[in-house]
Each structure stands twice: as C-alpha cells, then as structure tokens.
Amino acid sequence: MRWKGFSSPPDDLLRPSKRQSLKILTHSRQTWAALLSVARSSTHLPQSCSNTSNLLHQTPSIPDEQSVEDVVEGTVLFLEGYSQWTISSSVSCDLTSKPKTSPRQRINIGGANPAFCNISDEFFPEWVGFEPVPTCASRGNYIFALVLGWSYILSTRLIELRKRAEEDAVIYTDKRAAWHCNGSALPCEGFTIPIGNVDTNERRWWAAILAGGCGWQATLNRSGNAYCPPWACHLNQRERFNIRYEGTPHLSPDVSHPPSSTEAQQYLCNFAKLHDAYDQLIAAFVASLTIPSHLRFGAPVTLPKPKPMTSTETLGSKWSIYTPSADQLPHLMALTCIPNAVLSCMSGCFWEPGVHCNVAGEWLHPILTEILPPLIREKKYEVIIGIMSARRPSSAPLWLGSAITGMLPRIPSILSNFMPPSCLEATVWTDCRQSFMDPAFHEELPISHTARLENVIRREDEFRLLYLTDVESESYGTPPLSPYPPFGLVKLDETAIEVRLHAFCGHRLDYSNWVWRRQNRPDLTDYGKVPPCERLSEIATRNIFSWTFFSDGVRLDELPMWEHEWLSFLLDHESDEENALVTSGEVI
Helix, strand or coil: CCCCCCCCCCCCCCCCCCCHHHHHHHHHHHHHHHHHHHHHHHHHECCCCCHHHHHCCEEECCCCCCCCCCEEEEEEEEEEEEEEEEEEECCCCCCHHHECCCCCECCCCCCCCEEEEEEECCCCCCCCCCCHHHHHCEEEHHHHHHHHHHHHEEEEHHHHHHHHCCCCCEEECCCCEEEEEEECCCCCCCEEEEEECCCCHHHHHHHHHCCCCCCCEEEEEEECEEEHHHHHHCEEECCEEEEEEEECCCCCCCCCCCCCCCHHHHHHHHHHHCCHHHHHHHHHHHHHHCHHHHHCCCCEEEECCCCCEECCCCCHHHHHCCCCCCHHHHHHHHHCCCCHHHHHHHHHHHHCCCCCCHHHHHHHHHHHHHHHHHHHHCCCCCHHHHHHHHHHHHHHHHHHHHCCCCCCCCCHHHHHHHHCCCCCHHHHCCCCCCCCCCCCCCCCCCEEECCCCCCEEHHHHHHHHHHHCCCCCCCCCCCCCCCCCCCCEEHHCCCCCCHHHHHHCCCEEEEEECCCCCCCCCCCEECCCHHHHHHHHHHHHHHHHHHHHHHCCCCCHHHHHHHHCHHHHHHHCCHHHHHHHHHHHCCC
C-alpha cells in the first residue's frame, strides 16, 4: 500500500505527500476505532434504527395513476421526475429568480419478476431488540414472516395507487401454506407459525404470505405485459411452513379476494400484538424497504430463520408509535425507488468533510479493509449497524434493513470497487450529509490573495458555483461523481465566466420540491412529506393571509409571495364553494 513507506515524487501534482497521507490515515483510524469501541459496548440496536420518520423531510410520494402516467420500456415500468432548487443570495442577483432544475430521472415501479428469498441463520439469527428498553425486546425471531407481510403491503399499495384497469390487481395463487387448528396433530415437516384466533380472511392471507413459491401476485398490466412491484418478495419453492390457528376446525368457503394494504397492515399488527413483537414489526418494515436495492445490485434476499416466540411484557405502547402510517408509505416507497437514494444515504456514512479526493483512499482504508471484514466474518452485524448509526443516525433504519435481508456484506465490496454517485435530493430528504456538494456547503466564497494580489478561491468552491449557476443543467446537471472535494486553489480570473460573475454573490442552494413528469399536460409538483411543525406553520400562514385574500385579492408587488406553495393553494381555488372548503378544512 502506498502510504507504507512510499514517498510521492516532489513533482507529483496529484498524489499527497507522505505527511498528508499519514495525517488522514491516523485521523481515520482514530475516528473509526472510537465508533467501534462504542458499538461493541452495546448489546442492543440504537433506537434510531426504528425511526423511519427521519427519512421523511420533504420526501416525495408515489403519485396515483390519474395524476401521473407511467412509461413502459421493455421489461421496466417507470415514472419520470426531477428536483427543483432555489438559489438565494446575500446581494442582489438575477440568478435568484431562476430555479435550478436537475436532470430527469427514471423511477422504476415495475419489473418482469418478483424477488424470491431464502431462509437462513446467516444474517441476524438472534433478535437483540432496540435501546433504550432492551429488556422489553421480544424473545424469538419471526422477522422473516413480518418482512414477507410488509412486502405484500407495499406491493398492494402500489397497485392501489397505479391501478388503471381490472387487470391491475393482487390475486391469490393455488400455492399456500398448510393451516392446522390448535390442538390438532402437526406435520413433522416445516416450521409452524402461530397466528392466533383469526377469521377466514386473515388465515387465508397468512397461507399465501408463507407459501413456498408464489402464494400471491401483484401486477400492473401495460401493453400486454405484467409488471411486478419492486418490493414483491416470496419464499423459495423449497421453503415449507405451517400455520396454526386457534378455534374450532371447520370448512369455510375459500377466500378469493386478497386484503387491501390497510387490511393487511392490520393483520400484521395483530400478529405483532399476539407475539409482543412490535419491535420486530418495525425492523421488518425497514428490511422490506431495501428489497428494491437487492434487485438493483443482483444481491439475493436472505431472511432470518425463525425461532419460536416467548412471552414478554407488552411492547405495544413502547414501539407501536414507530409503525409507519398509511400516508407515510407512498413517501417511503418513493425514496426506495428513486435511483441512488438509498445507496447514497448508506455510503454517506463513510464520507468525511475535509477529506479531499486524493486522500480518500487513506480515509476509507481503515473502515473498509481493517474493521468491516472481520466483523462480517464474525457476523457481528449489530456492531456494524451501531457504527453507522453513530455516524449518520438518519440512515440507521437502512443499515438495519440491509442487515436483515443480507445486503449489508455487499456494501463494503461495492464501495471498495467504485464510488457511488451522490444523490443531493436524498441529502435533504434524510437530513444526512453525503458529499461536499451538499446544500449545507454552499456559502459565501472565502476569497484569498496571492503575493501578486491575485484573487484565488478553493477549487471545490469553483465546482459548487459551476453546478449552481447551470440552472438548466446543460453542462453540470449532475453533481460530481466523487463526494470528496478537489484540492487546491484556482485563480478567479481564470475560471469560467459564470464563476467570475457570481463569486461575490454569496449564493446558497436550497431544495424546493420534486416534480413528476406528465404527458401532454403540466408536470406535477410534489412538495413532499413535511414535518408536523411546518405543517402547522403553513396552516397558520394560509389562514391569516386568507383573511384579506377573499376580500381584497392580491397586490401586484406581492404576487411572488402568493405564488409560494403555502399560499398558491388559495390562488387555485377561487369559487365560493372551494373557498368554503379551504377555510373550514384548514382552520384549527
């Protein structure tokens, strides 16, 4: 390795000096060693792993079919969208009147085949529970069943949103797990899952979820082809499970209509309540969010082998509040489908501010080659999750999910071979810094002077201005491929004209919204999931300004204010009937 006894030639313009190299290497080893020590001292998972709300900061949602049309291309069904950003300035500048538009992206919502999973004790065989109440962790491990249940819920929710015709549906197949009444003789083959005192509909659903092969199918039909949701996941054919229910054995008419996503989520909550496993319910949900990433990287889905549950104190009051609500699902679904969003969040844990591109190897070497490989060999996945959760708490649910589904061991090898592109939108949606191009680092440029009194700026600031000033994304539409900044200084008068014009403007880049592309009509703006506190501020602002709006209208000089997303709703609803709906529905 170069930093062991290697000295860069004095005229090497790119490689760092031996001193620079050792400085970063030492800093890296100290940083990761401290995180490793803390993670090893804990025997349970950080609470941040259970909080999916941290992934919902203006995060857009999968739109319904009536609002946005999907596009078919071969074996892929997708939507198209892009982000819009506003540019602020500390001085008067015409650039602030122009939104910056990112390049269009494809959001895959359907593929030719669903995923199939194996059951193994390779990943997360023991459930350790969340802090700060680990003594209340559920005993046993039914995470695999809960992951498969969430897979159904997310897939069904997509069908509900994107349904165009009767052929777009969720159906049962002829494959099902065998069910047995409590007290009857159980077969010798296969693991038996108790589902409690349930009705015929709920029993039939569990028989489909735990069927070897494909017990249910969710498909969107376009142009004569069927497309499966990216979260659809089934047990492999060789897996065999039985269901035990309470009550009297009797023959019931077969159920032909699978439940809605809301009904299925209630079934899953019933199961969690029966086994005091709300903590596992949440863990299974974050695992289901990573299934589309498995398809992207060709990684097989492997779920934990079940272990019988034993009773503990009731966990519902402690963990049920973290169960995602029905209105949160489309937002989290969008996050996991938008290209590079999940991987960008996870790889952002490895990124460090102040580390330049030519010493990125020194920074990454300790964690990728000295720390993670032994932990992976020893199956200490909870330690890895602890390290990454401490680095970026917002991304903690994704690390837990990737460990449960068996994707986590792939991450170091991916990062060791190529540099994943950063997703600036995901930086905002998850409040997780990932790159020197993040909006937080766009600031007033520090301008220095050479001995000849020439103005110089940091090269990384030049890169930020090139990206920011290209509002139409013609030359610098996407951020640089590397999250690590370039080193060095550049003479201001030798930079591009855009950089020279705006070097003293103090520009900042702020996320505005996501936009869904539509055909033959204006695109659909999506301001995403906003925090409850901001929602209340929006309501208060809209209500106070509506007091004069309906009587006096809008002053011309204040039109830009009324076009803001908080107030534009009023401009779009001018009839007396619609005005009544606004005032009665928004006032609290």
